[in-house]
Amino acid sequence: MDFEMDEEMISAINKAKEFAEKYFTEELADKMDREEQFPMELLNYSNREGLMDYSNPWKILVTIEELCRKDPGLGISTTVPAFGSEVLMLYGSDMLKEKYLDPVLKGQKIMGLAVTEPGGGSDVASSKTEAKLEGDYYILNGAKMFITNGGIADYFVVLARTSPPPSPDKRHRGMSVFIVESKWEGFKANKIHGKMGVRATNTAELVFENVRVPKENLVGEEGKGFYYIMTFFNISRIYVAAQGLGVAQGILDRLMEHIKKYGPVNSQGEPIENIQFKLAEIATRIEASRGLTYKAASYLFKFNPNPVLTSMAKYYSGETAILASKVAMEIMGLKALNSELERFYRDARILEIWEGTSEIEKLIISRMMLKGGK
Template identity: 55%
Template sequence: MSFELPQEVEETRKRARNFALREFTKELIEHFDETEEYPNEIRKKVFDAGFITIENPWNMLVTMEEFCRVDPGIGLSTLASVFGSEILLLYGTDEQKEKYLYPTLKGEKISAVAVTEPGAGSDVAGISSRIEKSEKGWILNGHKMFITNGTVADHYYLLARSAPPPSKEKRHHGLTLAIVERKWNGVNPVKLKGKLGMRATDTAEITFENVLVPNENIVGEKGKGFYIIMTFFNISRVYVAAQSVGTAQGILDLLLEYLAEKPASFREMEYVQFALAEISTLIEAARNITYKAAAKVFSFNPDPALTSMAKYYAAEVANQVANIAFKIVGMEASGSKLEKLYRDAKITEIWEGTSEIEKLVISRMILKKIQEVK
């Protein structure tokens, strides 16, 4: 048994780190954090350098880690320009792949996943956007919230209700997934500004008014969209775990840079040494659980509880590490890159399932074991 990643993946890691150190300059990091613009030119360079690939998902995973280590905002927004691609890979028709997936994977289009609504975030089955059959196709009416890439995406993978739930217990039935283009009549995205962190990512509120969706844009079986989205989350959560590990590692890098400037007597203080030991141990554990969950997902043998553990744990670690580092650096962190990473870390506990939702997924799986031991 080996704990090493293949050499090809380690080489990608090195390339990703060098790329991020070269391209995500201090000036650009500050620029995108202040202006909240979408880093489109860097996104194109990321494609040209070949970092976005479906050939070997490990390459994307370590790239996510290394990019977020240097800057989570730019790193995530460039890699998430293909957000939701696994949905079409697994459930798309050949025509959908030709029209939407392959151009996205070549960097010619940007995609987004639109699930959350003003009244339904964690409660995915509670969404109220409606997609109804009409003579010419389907008619979509609804309201989506906090959609990453919302104003820059060419198309959204959108979940809406196509039939009333058959019962209270089966609220997740009757949801359908559709590909909706941003430029269609009736689609109105509005950029949300002033986020705490990850300000280089584009986030939007989107309304849909009588949008005509052609029949061929329905993904998978109608009424089964909930299962498609949950399958997708079981994949995307390992990338959020990698984002968290990278962010935590970036915070440790900054702390070491800070300590290098301090007298040896400061570094020798017990509380500083204990903090470094704690941070390194937390990161090592988060990285290991992330890779274990990813190994299952990437070999088509996902373990949803393990994936949720990785996402939950790595996100908690990113925030814990940010807290510990902040305490050591104190007021000097104010306005620094450490403060930025502290702000950027928070989202890992929220998107792709909050920490509470991940814990519910884990405990449901554990509770199933009671049935098995009975």
């Protein structure tokens, strides 16, 4: 067993650090948050500098961590333009990969993944969006909610029902995945305004009204969509865990800086006995989250995913980031409210929501353990 990072990972971390130092200015982070704007120019810099090396998932993981450490909103926006692409990588035909995956991985096009519906996100099998085969086209009708990159993506990976469930306890059957282009007739994206956090990411409601999807844009086999999406979540949860690690570490960095400057006192200058305890607790939780995340990643990246570890990593690192943001607020008081930590506090909340809420992760862990899964 070896806990040392190899040269390639160290150089990816350094590259991400330099990138964030150079482009993630406080002015940009504040402006994108305040104006709820996606920082499109960062994608140009990221493409130019080859920041996202999709050939090595470890490099992607540590890049996400480092960028979120500097700023969660800008960090997530810069690393999310290929969101959903793993579904195509795993299950897409050669034609779909060439047409849609290649330009996304080259940074020429943006992708999104549309699963959640206005009626709820946790119960994926209850999706109502429908695709009916008519000749050479599926006719797509329905709506999706809270879709990242919703207003800026060129392509979406969309989950839709293609046949009724065979019985009420088999609702996950009869669902399929399609690639849908945002320029097609009948597609509409309504940007969501006023989010609490990650306001630099673009989030939208998607509406599909008789969108004609060519038959060849079905990904993999009809009826297997639910399983494809669950497999995708096993990948994306690792990257959300990396977001959590970065956010928690970024808060700890700033908290340490504050304590070194002002000593172990609260915002009124009064000594707080247990500041050292809180600092130690957060640092320990971050290290534990990192251990979990890297362990889960090492299984996944060897094509042997361990969903129990993945869910543990996802919920624990999100929870750690939220706890760190709360502790930083308590210790630094007004100094935190008047700094970028206020944004970290708001941004951290999403980590317990997307890609499965903490409750859902805990259900997966206990269900799989009781079933004897790893």
